[in-house]
Amino acid sequence: MRRYARSLAWLTAAAVVVAAVAEVVVRAVAQSRGIRHSFAPEWELFYLAGVLAPAVVGLGVALRRPGNRVAWILLFGSLFVAVVMAAVAIAGLALHHDRNSVAGRWAALVSQEWPCFFAWPLALAFLFPDGRLPSPRWRLPAAFAAVSTGGMVLLLFFGSRDLTGGFGHATSPLPWVIGEGVGTALFWPCFVGFLVSLISGAACVRARYRRGSEDVRRQVLWLAYGVLLLPIWFGATALWGLVVGDSGEGGQALLMVVQAWLAVAVAVAVSRHGLYQIDRLISRTVAFLVLTALLAATYAAGVTLAGLAAGRGSAAAAALATAIAALAFGPLRRRVQTAVDRRFARARFEAVALIGGFVDDVHNARAEPEDVGAALAVALGDPTAEVVFRLPETTGYADREGRLLPGLPDDGRVHRPVLLGERELGVLLHDPAVERNPDLLRAVLAAAAVAIELARLRVELRLQLAAVESSRARIAQAGYEERRRLERDLHDGAQQRLVTLGIVLRRLQRSLPRQAQVLVPALDAAVDEVSGAINDLRTIAAGVRPPRLDQGLAAALTDLARGATVPVELHATPERAPPDVEVTAYFVACEALTNAIKHASSSHVEMHSARDDGVLRLVIADDGVGGARPSGGGLTGLADRVAAQGGTLKIVSAPGAGTRIAVELPCVS
Amino acid sequence: VRVVIAEDTVLLREGLAGLLEDAGHVVVGRAGDADVLLALVEEHQPELAVVDVRMPPDYDREGTRAAVAIRRDHPRTAVLVLSQHIETRDVVELVSSGGGFGYLLKDRVLDVDDFLDAARRVADGGSALDPQVVAGLFGGRRDHDALDELTPREREVLGLVAEGRTNAGISRRLWLTEKTVETHVRSILMKLGLVINTEDHRRVLAVLAYLRASDQG
Numbered sequence: 001m002r003r004y005a006r007s008l009a010w011l012t013a014a015a016v017v018v019a020a021v022a023e024v025v026v027r028a029v030a031q032s033r034g035i036r037h038s039f040a041p042e043w044e045l046f047y048l049a050g051v052l053a054p055a056v057v058g059l060g061v062a063l064r065r066p067g068n069r070v071a072w073i074l075l076f077g078s079l080f081v082a083v084v085m086a087a088v089a090i091a092g093l094a095l096h097h098d099r100n101s102v103a104g105r106w107a108a109l110v111s112q113e114w115p116c117f118f119a120w121p122l123a124l125a126f127l128f129p130d131g132r133l134p135s136p137r138w139r140l141p142a143a144f145a146a147v148s149t150g151g152m153v154l155l156l157f158f159g160s161r162d163l164t165g166g167f168g169h170a171t172s173p174l175p176w177v178i179g180e181g182v183g184t185a186l187f188w189p190c191f192v193g194f195l196v197s198l199i200s201g202a203a204c205v206r207a208r209y210r211r212g213s214e215d216v217r218r219q220v221l222w223l224a225y226g227v228l229l230l231p232i233w234f235g236a237t238a239l240w241g242l243v244v245g246d247s248g249e250g251g252q253a254l255l256m257v258v259q260a261w262l263a264v265a266v267a268v269a270v271s272r273h274g275l276y277q278i279d280r281l282i283s284r285t286v287a288f289l290v291l292t293a294l295l296a297a298t299y300a301a302g303v304t305l306a307g308l309a310a311g312r313g314s315a316a317a318a319a320l321a322t323a324i325a326a327l328a329f330g331p332l333r334r335r336v337q338t339a340v341d342r343r344f345a346r347a348r349f350e351a352v353a354l355i356g357g358f359v360d361d362v363h364n365a366r367a368e369p370e371d372v373g374a375a376l377a378v379a380l381g382d383p384t385a386e387v388v389f390r391l392p393e394t395t396g397y398a399d400r401e402g403r404l405l406p407g408l409p410d411d412g413r414v415h416r417p418v419l420l421g422e423r424e425l426g427v428l429l430h431d432p433a434v435e436r437n438p439d440l441l442r443a444v445l446a447a448a449a450v451a452i453e454l455a456r457l458r459v460e461l462r463l464q465l466a467a468v469e470s471s472r473a474r475i476a477q478a479g480y481e482e483r484r485r486l487e488r489d490l491h492d493g494a495q496q497r498l499v500t501l502g503i504v505l506r507r508l509q510r511s512l513p514r515q516a517q518v519l520v521p522a523l524d525a526a527v528d529e530v531s532g533a534i535n536d537l538r539t540i541a542a543g544v545r546p547p548r549l550d551q552g553l554a555a556a557l558t559d560l561a562r563g564a565t566v567p568v569e570l571h572a573t574p575e576r577a578p579p580d581v582e583v584t585a586y587f588v589a590c591e592a593l594t595n596a597i598k599h600a601s602s603s604h605v606e607m608h609s610a611r612d613d614g615v616l617r618l619v620i621a622d623d624g625v626g627g628a629r630p631s632g633g634g635l636t637g638l639a640d641r642v643a644a645q646g647g648t649l650k651i652v653s654a655p656g657a658g659t660r661i662a663v664e665l666p667c668v669s
Numbered sequence: 670v671r672v673v674i675a676e677d678t679v680l681l682r683e684g685l686a687g688l689l690e691d692a693g694h695v696v697v698g699r700a701g702d703a704d705v706l707l708a709l710v711e712e713h714q715p716e717l718a719v720v721d722v723r724m725p726p727d728y729d730r731e732g733t734r735a736a737v738a739i740r741r742d743h744p745r746t747a748v749l750v751l752s753q754h755i756e757t758r759d760v761v762e763l764v765s766s767g768g769g770f771g772y773l774l775k776d777r778v779l780d781v782d783d784f785l786d787a788a789r790r791v792a793d794g795g796s797a798l799d800p801q802v803v804a805g806l807f808g809g810r811r812d813h814d815a816l817d818e819l820t821p822r823e824r825e826v827l828g829l830v831a832e833g834r835t836n837a838g839i840s841r842r843l844w845l846t847e848k849t850v851e852t853h854v855r856s857i858l859m860k861l862g863l864v865i866n867t868e869d870h871r872r873v874l875a876v877l878a879y880l881r882a883s884d885q886g
Contacts, residue, residue: 491753492723495775496678502779503684510691510781527779534776538754547754550729559755562805 005066009059012075016055019082020048026089035096043253050256051085053263054078054120060267069131070124074266077120080113081259087111088166095167105173108163112156115194117255118230119149121262125201125227129219129269134208141200148193155190159183202227218436222269226262232289233258287333287340294332299325348440351379355447362451369455370400372448379444382431384413389426389456391463397427400455402462418445418452425452469646476644480583483545490541495534502530546586553582553616557589557607566597568605575611577667584645584665585609585618588638592620592661595634600624600659611667618663627655670792671715673698675706675732676751677724685719685778692785701725703735710739710746717792721775722752737763740770747791751775755801764798764833764877771797771833786838796833796873803831806880818860826853831876 024044058074065071087110094104126133126142133142159178163170177183205227209220233254302321309317341349358375361367367375373387388397388405397405408415413429434441509523541547548556554572561568577585589607596602602624609618628635628651635651638661642649647665672694676682679701686696694717698709702725710718718739722732736748740763747769750760760772771791777799778784787797807816807828819827822843829839836854840847854872863875 488728492728495753496681499775499778500678500681500684502776503681503688506779506781507684507687507691531776531779541754559805 006063009062009066009071009075012079013055013059016051016075016079016082019079019086020051023047023051023082023086023089026086026093030089030093030096033093033096035092046253046256046260047085050259051078051082053260054266055082057263057267067131069127070129070266073120073123073127074263077116077123078263080116080119084110084113084116091165091167091170095170099170102173104167105163105170108165108167108170109157109172109174111165111167112163113153115149115152115156117259118194118198119153121227121230121259122149122197122201124223124262124266126204128205128208128223128266129216134204134211138204138207141197141204144193145197145201148190148197151190152187152194155183155187159187198230215436219269222265223262226258226265229258229261287337290340291329291333291336294336295325295329298328298332347381347437348443351440351444352447354379355444355451359447359451362454369451369458372451372455373400375451376428376430376444376448379448380430380434380441382434385428385430385434386413387418387426387428387452387455389452389459390424391460398459398463400459402459402466404463416441416445418449420449420453425449425456472644473646476584476641477580480545480580483583487541487545487547490537490544491547495537495541498530498534498537502527502534505530545583549579549582549586552576553585553609556582556586557609560586560589560593561607564593564597564605566603566605568593568607570607572607572609573611577611577616577665581616581645581665581667584641584647585616585663587641588618588649588661588663589620591634591638592622592659595628596620596622596624596659600626600628602658614667616663616665616667618665619660621658621660623658625655626653626657626659628653628659670694670717670789671697671713672788673700673706673709673713673715673718675700675703675718675724675735676721677701678721688778688781688784689719689788694788703731706735707738710743714743715746717747717749717788719749719751719788722750733760733763736770740767744769747771747794749773749788749791749797751778755799755805760798760802764796767874768794768796772802773797773799774801787833790833790835790838795835798832798877800828800832803828803880806831806877819857823853823857823860826850827857827876830854830857830873831880833873 024047027044054074055078058071058078061068062071062075087107091104091107091111094101094107098104122145126138126145133139155178158174158176160180160183161172161177162180163172178186205220205224209217209224212220236254299321302324303317306317306320338349355375358367358372362369373385376387377383377385386399388399388408391398391404397408399405408427409429412432414432414435416428416430418425418428428445430441505523505527509520509527512519512523546556546559548559552574553576554574557570557572561570576582593605593607596605600622602622605620605622607618607620609616611617639649642663642665645665646668647663650662651659652662653659672689674682674685674689674696676685682699682701686699690696697713697715700706700709706718706720709715718736720732720736720739722730724731732750732752736750739746739748749771750763751773753775755774764770764772769791771787773784773787777787791797807824816824816827825843826839829842834842836847836850839845840850843850845853858872861876861879863872863879
């Protein structure tokens with residue numbers, strides 16, 4: 001079955017080509033014999049396009065989906081047109097030589113079938129795109145269209161003895177015809193039925209559009225644009241006929257263009273309807289037509305009014321009207337386009353307006369630029385839409401919180417790069433359905449680009465800050481680890497060896513024979529040296545890192561307070577904090593205490609430590625001379641240590657009012 | 670006195686053993702870590718264990734923990750803990766929780782007579798607390814009132830009492846007669862409001878308890 005269908009499709013297409021070639025050849029012959037015809041040679045191209053395009057598209061569809069009636073509508077429709085057009089040419093040539101040529105008269109008869117141009121578009125209107133009616137309710141209108149069009153075709157064939165056309169006059173070669181009176185009586189109801197069917201066909205397209213899925217809508221739109229051209233052609237030829245008197249070659253050519261367009265529309269709708277934006281084309285065409293009509297009206301009104309003032313037909317009136325029309329053009333064009341957009345591209349219009357509002361909000365600090373993803377989700381009608389931001393100098397992306405993504409999520413969403421010029425700002429993740437409206441997507445992204453760039457910069461800045469902070473914390477951490485190791489090395493290495501050395505000396509001293517007792521004082525001195533060295537080492541080790549910190553900040557601060565030369569009132573929380581936090585706090589306390597005693601001549605120092613809300617607070621207050629400068633070397637060092645832990649350090653030190661240093665260290669481990 | 674030594678540095682361990690043996694003690698066991706130490710104590714039931722605070726595997730406070738275990742499981746074995754640096758608080762608690770415990774900085778060993786004296790005191794059920802710890806207890810006090818009433822000499826004596834020394838030891842140290850030392854001690858205890866048998870080791874505990882209480886209060 002499928003095989004036969006293919007063969008039939010090829011056969012039909014071949015027949016179309018044969019008919020088209022015949023038409024071209026016959027017409028060329030007629031041309032060479034000087035027979036004037038309604039079709040000049042330069043219009044042949046339009047003819048070929050109008051005939052061949054539906055055949056090619058039909059063949060393509062038939063080969064891929066032989067079951068779809070659309071293919072056969074196109075194939076037989078183009079064959080019908082090709083045969084009729086060939087008949088027109090043959091009739092012209094044959095009857096020119098012999099009024100009674102049988103071939104010429106048959107050709108003249110066939111050439112009467114002008115409905116061929118409308119029959120297949122009408123069929124498409126009912127059956128496109130799936131070859132079925134939209135619903136059973138459309139059976140009656142479809143049957144009505146078929147009967148009235150078919151009736152017209154039959155009546156044109158059998159109705160009249162007299163044939164007229166480009167060839168002049170001829171008589172039908174049929175042995176029997178219905179006759180003038182009855183034929184005409186039957187023809188007009190069929191013609192009216194045909195016109196009604198054109199309208200109901202349009203209604204059918206509309207119904208399919210309104211009920212169809214997004215895909216069907218797009219396919220139908222392509223066809224609708226082609227169908228739209230038909231009434232335009234009707235109107236244009238009618239107008240031309242009224243003004244010039246004859247639609248002539250231009251009208252014919254235009255009709256062929258419409259035919260070709262319909263075929264192309266079907267081809268695109270069937271294969272790549274998502275690729276091109278027909279709604280935009282429609283809106284532009286409509287805008288153009290409305291604008292032309294308005295300008296014509298303006299011009300006409302201008303001519304009339306100026307004519308009243310300056311006299312009919314004066315050049316000044318025409319110039320004035322032209323000027324008015326020209327002035328009106330700019331504003332009119334914008335208004336018309338906006339109105340048409342609102343009507344025909346409402347989704348895009350509203351989406352772009354929404355993003356525009358969001359960008360305004362960002363400018364006025366009513367919205368965070370990072371929310372651009374959410375705004376896009378609303379504008380695109382895709383709740384899964386999300387924007388991730390490109391990080392320059394890496395291949396990575398970050399989300400709106402500034403978290404680095406291991407990779408773009410592979411969850412079926414489309415990854416669409418957002419570009420500003422050549423630069424990639426980020427990637428829009430969206431549902432594949434959004435792609436059906438690339439025009440909307442493009443417009444919305446263009447509107448959102450500034451916000452996306454702003455958000456990207458902020459995310460980048462946050463990430464860089466976090467990187468700096470964490471590297472600073474790592475360096476501080478490494479410093480503390482190093483101190484700890486050093487302290488261990490001093491105690492367990494050097495100090496241990498010195499003690500051993502001292503013991504060896506002592507045993508030597510005690511085992512000296514009586515006659516060598518003179519060495520005793522020297523050995524005593526040596527051991528004293530060793531003891532001194534051990535004490536020095538212990539002091540150094542404590543400065544590197546007090547071992548008491550192993551038992552907690554409170555214990556270390558207690559030792560510190562005990563060792564101070566002025567009374568220190570200490571209130572230390574027994575709660576532990578992470579080791580690096582405790583070390584930082586300890587050194588702050590050390591430095592502050594040293595300052596209080598050495599530089600501020602304090603007589604009393606208070607130290608408080610407390611832990612709440614995951615923050616370690618340490619306050620050191622003295623009753624000294626005050627006036628400490630926060631930029632002083634020691635204090636700057638303290639501030640750096642605290643900042644490395646992500647904490648804050650505040651110094652209040654009015655002259656004569658003592659110094660108060662408050663530190664807050666976050667305890668996140 | 671039979672002694673077990675726990676110290677991970679071999680040279681130092683041998684040096685300590687030599688010192689103790691020179692003084693007439695018997696070193697019955699040498700350990701390099703806490704586990705061996707506990708096994709040796711179990712085996713030999715010595716009168717004294719000399720223990721390093723930091724030992725393998727973690728070089729943290731294995732020695733202190735082993736000391737607590739020994740005092741708990743073998744009350745007749747006294748423990749003398751040696752450290753490279755001062756760790757005040759829990760050490761004071763250990764010392765004042767009863768006799769038979771000592772805590773000294775490692776380099777006190779170099780003052781050989783003092784060290785041997787402390788070792789014997791501890792082995793006899795007394796106590797020994799490093800002077801630096803005692804100094805810390807004095808320094809950390811917030812109310813100096815009661816201590817301020819002591820004469821400098823009395824304070825010196827109080828420190829030595831806190832270290833765990835006997836009156837005889839104090840008299841040797843300060844070049845005083847035992848009688849004078851006894852007078853000083855009575856006067857001190859009276860001024861501090863402590864009423865105890867002056868000869869008893871428990872006076873050390875009382876003094877330490879006093880110093881710690883006022884330290885914390």
